[in-house]
Amino acid sequence: xxxxxxxxxxxxxxxxxxxxxxxxxxxxxxxxxxxxxxxxxxxxxxxxxxxxxxxxxxxxxxxxxxxxxxxxxxxxxxxxxxxxxxxxxxxxxxxxxxxxxxxxxxxxxxxxxxxxxxxxxxxxxxxxxxxxxxxxxxxxxxxxxxxxxxxxxxxxxxxxxxxxxxxxxxxxxxxxxxxxxxxxxxxxxxxxxxxxxxxxxxxxxxxxxxxxxxxxxxxxxxxxxxxxxxxxxxxxxxxxxxxxxxxxxxxxxxxxxxxxxxxxxxxxxxxxxxxxxxxxxxxxxxxxxxxxxxxxxxxxxxxxxxxxxxxxxxxxxxxxxxxxxxxxxxxxxxxxxxxxxxxxxxxxxxxxxxxxxxxxxxxxxxxxxxxxxx
Numbered sequence: 212x213x214x215x216x217x218x219x220x221x222x223x224x225x226x227x228x229x230x231x232x233x234x235x236x237x238x239x240x241x242x243x244x245x246x247x248x249x250x251x252x253x254x255x256x257x258x259x260x261x262x263x264x265x266x267x268x269x270x271x272x273x274x275x276x277x278x279x280x281x282x283x284x285x286x287x288x289x290x291x292x293x294x295x296x297x298x299x300x301x302x303x304x305x306x307x308x309x310x311x312x313x314x315x316x317x318x319x320x321x322x323x324x325x326x327x328x329x330x331x332x333x334x335x336x337x338x339x340x341x342x343x344x345x346x347x348x349x350x351x352x353x354x355x356x357x358x359x360x361x362x363x364x365x366x367x368x369x370x371x372x373x374x375x376x377x378x379x380x381x382x383x384x385x386x387x388x389x390x391x392x393x394x395x396x397x398x399x400x401x402x403x404x405x406x407x408x409x410x411x412x413x414x415x416x417x418x419x420x421x422x423x424x425x426x427x428x429x430x431x432x433x434x435x436x437x438x439x440x441x442x443x444x445x446x447x448x449x450x451x452x453x454x455x456x457x458x459x460x461x462x463x464x465x466x467x468x469x470x471x472x473x474x475x476x477x478x479x480x481x482x483x484x485x486x487x488x489x490x491x492x493x494x495x496x497x498x499x500x501x502x503x504x505x506x507x508x509x510x511x512x513x514x515x516x517x518x519x520x521x522x523x524x525x526x527x528x529x530x531x532x533x534x535x536x537x538x539x540x541x542x543x544x545x546x547x548x549x550x551x552x553x554x555x556x557x558x559x560x561x562x563x564x565x566x567x568x569x570x571x572x573x574x575x576x577x578x579x580x581x582x583x584x585x
Contacts, residue, residue: 213519214246214280216308218273218299219290220254220261222387223314227483228288229265231512235519244523251280273302282307286522289313292393297326304334310522312339312515315403316548317541319395324545337527339518340541343510344404345411346517349477349488352506353468356475356492357412369494371471373413376451378405378466381459382481388426388436388457396423397439398548398555401455401464406547407540408466409443409451415543416443416451421551422558426458441551480508 215232217224229250236245252262253270262269270276287308291299293316303311317340318324331338344350357373380401394400398421410416424437438456445451464479473495479488488508491501521528528536 212243212246212284213310213523214248214285215250215288216270216276216280216285217250217252217267217288217290218254218303219288219314220252220256220258221290224252224254224288224290225258225261225265227511228290228312228515229267230483231515232288233266234512235516242520242523244519246284248280251276251285273299273306277306277308282309285310286519287311293317293319293323293399294393297323297330300327300330300336304330304336309335310337312341312518313541314341315541316399316545317538318545319399320549321546324542328542337522338538339521340537341511341514342404342407342537342541343514344408344479345537345540346514347408347479347488347510348506348508348513349466349479349490350408350411352490353408353466353475353477354412356468356470370473370475370492373449373468373470375449375469376409376413376467378409378451378453379463380405380453380455380465381461381463382457383459383462384436384457385426385428388433389428389431394436396435396552396555397437397455397457398423398441398551400439400457402439402441402453402548403541403544405453405455405466406441406443406544407537409445409453410540410543412468413445413449413451414447416445416449416547418442418547418550418554419444421554423552423555424458435555439551439555443547480510483511486510486512 217228232250249266249268251270252258252267253273253276259269268279270279285308287303287310289296289299289303289311296313296318300311318327327338330336356370382401384400418441420440420442422440423435425435426433426437437458438454441453443451462481464481466477466479468475473493475490475492477488477490480486486507486509488506489503490506491503493501
């Protein structure tokens with residue numbers, strides 16, 4: 212049986228992880244996965260009253276938590292900002308915790324990433340990085356289309372090989388950006404999700420273009436937190452364009468895939484308040500517009516449930532072929548995003564400040580008029 216220790220009682224810890232855990236723990240547990248002991252939570256701020264109201268056991272420190280939840284049978288949810296991640300992981304390792312689910316991004320740069328890698332190897336840490344889009348039912352359906360297209364088999368073979376992808380990730384993030392400096396650029400907010408999916412569907416890639424915009428609220432300017440744009444070329448020739456706008460008045464999480472003879476459009480759930488995605492497949496015949504297919508897609512719940520079952524079974528997904536090796540993908544995401552930050556900074560320093568990249572979220576491959584769902 213596995214218990215839970217949540218480190219960080221903010222939006223990720225108590226707002227996202229705990230509702231999912233509470234839901235899973237309330238389900239019939241025929242496998243005996245969940246410990247009957249109350250989960251533990253700790254935060255640098257005093258959250259005792261909130262923790263008790265949520266049915267959680269508040270700890271005064273990580274060391275105190277280790278006396279409340281046995282490190283040998285506990286999964287840690289590390290939901291603190293990535294800047295101090297290594298120090299927290301080291302403290303958890305010193306206390307005997309080895310099963311640790313880390314909020315994305317894994318680190319803010321390659322130096323932090325290498326330090327975490329070394330710590331994990333030396334201390335035997337079994338790290339998972341929160342990657343709900345890798346466990347998404349929409350991503351799974353897209354992976355089937357890409358796989359069948361590559362192999363020329365039904366049902367996706369009729370679309371041919373994958374040629375390009377585009378992601379649109381728009382959402383207003385004014386208030387949270389003003390209140391918190393946990394993220395230093397817009398690359399770190401939404402792009403870890405889409406970049407991970409791009410790597411799963413089309414394999415490794417190199418960055419060919421990157422840009423950032425500022426967030427402007429009256430006379431206040433928050434550098435590099437308005438939006439982000441990223442263009443990739445995968446080693447197999449597929450191109451990917453990702454656009455994120457954190458000043459958008461609307462919410463959208465959209466993916467488009469262009470194949471030889473058709474294209475597909477998917478929409479991920481826009482938040483944790485709804486758990487349905489849509490998928491529309493255009494076969495390129497020019498017939499009537501197909502109806503979107505509705506998919507139940509409670510991705511974070513699926514991810515957390517899978518992580519606990521892997522921990523209980525001793526499953527190691529590193530190097531696995533199912534596309535859910537979240538740690539390896541998360542490592543590559545950190546590396547690519549650091550390259551993107553450096554490229555965006557160099558481009559900005561070498562150009563006048565006035566031109567800003569338009570964040571249309573539409574890949575050049577999808578501007579032919581065939582994509583009517585946007």
